[in-house]
Amino acid sequence: MARPQVDHGGVRAVHQPADGGRTDEGQTVAGKVIIDGPSLTRIVDRMAHQILEKTTGARDTVLLGIPTRGVPLARRLAERIRAFEKVTVPLGTLDITLYRDDLRLRGARAVGRTDLPAAGIDGTRVILVDDVLFSGRTIRAALNAIADLGRPRQVQLAVLVDRGHRELPIRADYVGKNLPTALTENVRVRLVETDGIDEVRIEAGQSPDGSGKGDR
Amino acid sequence: MKVKHLLSAADLSREDAIAVLDTAREMAAMAGREVKKLPTLRGRTVVNLFYEDSTRTRISFEAAAKRLSADVINFSAKGSSVSKGESLKDTALTLQAMGADAVVVRHPAAGAPHRLAGWVDGSVLNAGDGTHEHPTQALLDAYTIRSRHGRIEGLKVAIVGDVLHSRVARSNVHLLHTLGAHVTLVAPPTLLPVGVHAWPADVSYELDAVLPGVDVVMMLRVQRERMTDSFFPSEREYSRRYGLDLDRLRGLPSHAIVMHPGPMNRGVEISPEVADSARSTIVEQVANGVSVRMAVLYLLLGGAP
Numbered sequence: 068m069a070r071p072q073v074d075h076g077g078v079r080a081v082h083q084p085a086d087g088g089r090t091d092e093g094q095t096v097a098g099k100v101i102i103d104g105p106s107l108t109r110i111v112d113r114m115a116h117q118i119l120e121k122t123t124g125a126r127d128t129v130l131l132g133i134p135t136r137g138v139p140l141a142r143r144l145a146e147r148i149r150a151f152e153k154v155t156v157p158l159g160t161l162d163i164t165l166y167r168d169d170l171r172l173r174g175a176r177a178v179g180r181t182d183l184p185a186a187g188i189d190g191t192r193v194i195l196v197d198d199v200l201f202s203g204r205t206i207r208a209a210l211n212a213i214a215d216l217g218r219p220r221q222v223q224l225a226v227l228v229d230r231g232h233r234e235l236p237i238r239a240d241y242v243g244k245n246l247p248t249a250l251t252e253n254v255r256v257r258l259v260e261t262d263g264i265d266e267v268r269i270e271a272g273q274s275p276d277g278s279g280k281g282d283r
Numbered sequence: 284m285k286v287k288h289l290l291s292a293a294d295l296s297r298e299d300a301i302a303v304l305d306t307a308r309e310m311a312a313m314a315g316r317e318v319k320k321l322p323t324l325r326g327r328t329v330v331n332l333f334y335e336d337s338t339r340t341r342i343s344f345e346a347a348a349k350r351l352s353a354d355v356i357n358f359s360a361k362g363s364s365v366s367k368g369e370s371l372k373d374t375a376l377t378l379q380a381m382g383a384d385a386v387v388v389r390h391p392a393a394g395a396p397h398r399l400a401g402w403v404d405g406s407v408l409n410a411g412d413g414t415h416e417h418p419t420q421a422l423l424d425a426y427t428i429r430s431r432h433g434r435i436e437g438l439k440v441a442i443v444g445d446v447l448h449s450r451v452a453r454s455n456v457h458l459l460h461t462l463g464a465h466v467t468l469v470a471p472p473t474l475l476p477v478g479v480h481a482w483p484a485d486v487s488y489e490l491d492a493v494l495p496g497v498d499v500v501m502m503l504r505v506q507r508e509r510m511t512d513s514f515f516p517s518e519r520e521y522s523r524r525y526g527l528d529l530d531r532l533r534g535l536p537s538h539a540i541v542m543h544p545g546p547m548n549r550g551v552e553i554s555p556e557v558a559d560s561a562r563s564t565i566v567e568q569v570a571n572g573v574s575v576r577m578a579v580l581y582l583l584l585g586g587a588p
Contacts, residue, residue, distance in 0.1 A: 174586030
């Protein structure tokens with residue numbers, strides 16, 4: 068049995084460099100497995116229950132996954148919610164590339180797809196879904212993107228891993244696991260849909276300026 | 284994108300071209316949104332430097348830059364110091380001093396954008412240089428073909444008419460070839476440039492022989508303003524042999540589309556009925572132009588300076 072920690076007090080305010088965390092794809096598999104496949108399934112199950120509980124049955128709720136791995140996570144949450152209470156939650160994808168605040172620092176990236184449910188998001192409760200919450204800058208970008216797309220009644224945030232080191236006043240409503248990390252470490256989430264395996268690893272980073280997966 | 288400037292469609296690798304088309308598809312999705320504006324190029328300055336008349340291209344670049352939140356400065360040769368004799372280089376240095384992040388240039392002389400690229404620090408986008416190249420037009424044509432046919436690879440494309448004076452034709456031949464289409468140029472011998480046989484395209488003088496096998500027909504405007512000679516006996520005869528009318532439209536395969544870069548000479552290279560038919564993508568091309576130019580501006584300017 069995994070240890071489904073729900074310790075929401077683990078957010079640390081740490082002074083650290085502005086570009087704290089970069090994604091470097093294509094590294095070799097290394098580091099320590101923090102969450103394995105069965106545990107990840109249980110965590111997603113628990114998050115689905117929490118969403119149902121906190122939103123009283125997930126009515127008028129839309130799940131928006133942030134690419135890349137927020138998208139399959141949102142799909143899994145919707146599946147579990149349907150299995151538990153037979154509620155179909157509309158699903159969408161929110162690409163935030165064009166809203167990033169670091170484009171000038173890092174070069175133009177490929178723009179992903181944004182797909183909203185046909186009924187839109189006006190007046191709904193939007194739950195953003197991402198794999199790792201780190202600096203909070205992705206979520207800042209997502210909030211700006213949402214403001215251009217419609218006017219939801221409420222916006223919430225669900226993340227699989229909260230690794231701390233926030234640079235903005237942002238917190239998650241649903242956290243799969245709080246994972247205290249050093250800035251030099253990388254948190255690497257792999258999902259069957261994108262990577263062929265379900266697991267979360269912590270890897271030692273190469274340099275203090277950090278190449279930590281998750282946020283940007 | 285690996286390139287800093289967009290000077291020629293021939294400079295684009297297959298990956299770059301596909302990146303533009305993919306990005307343009309996402310940009311197009313934005314046109315249906317409530318707020319048609321992205322913050323991506325906030326604080327960047329785009330200068331439209333137009334030494335030649337243009338409706339579509341200038342407005343399209345302006346709309347694209349504004350939708351990405353860039354500041355746009357429009358400069359047309361008429362009513363500026365160019366009419367007092369200022370050279371391209373001095374104008375370029377002025378723009379440089381004003382901190383232009385990108386210069387969109389249209390010029391009657393082939394190669395002007397290349398020269399400009401050596402004088403300014405920002406990106407230079409060729410919006411048509413003489414009879415040489417018009418790369419964003421080729422990109423939006425490729426985008427239109429891809430959205431209608433679902434692919435470009437393996438398609439048969441006929442480019443018909445005044446190839447000699449057409450920068451659109453040259454850019455399209457290079458880009459479509461890069462993307463794997465098979466291009467045939469159709470024109471009277473007088474309207475084909477010297478050295479056309481070195482282009483990656485077939486050449487034919489007979490429109491009716493080519494039409495039954497094509498997936499795309501691209502009609503070119505007869506550019507009377509560039510014609511210093513008589514290239515064909517009469518407009519009527521040109522139209523009879525190389526114009527697309529309803530009879531020829533019926534001879535096309537049922538899935539084939541009809542394109543024209545605009546502005547059209549209705550009744551010369553294309554008949555009004557064909558231009559307004561459901562097979563024609565002419566209005567679509569204009570709409571796609573904004574999305575494609577947004578994609579190009581984002582890919583050239585979105586990243587590190």
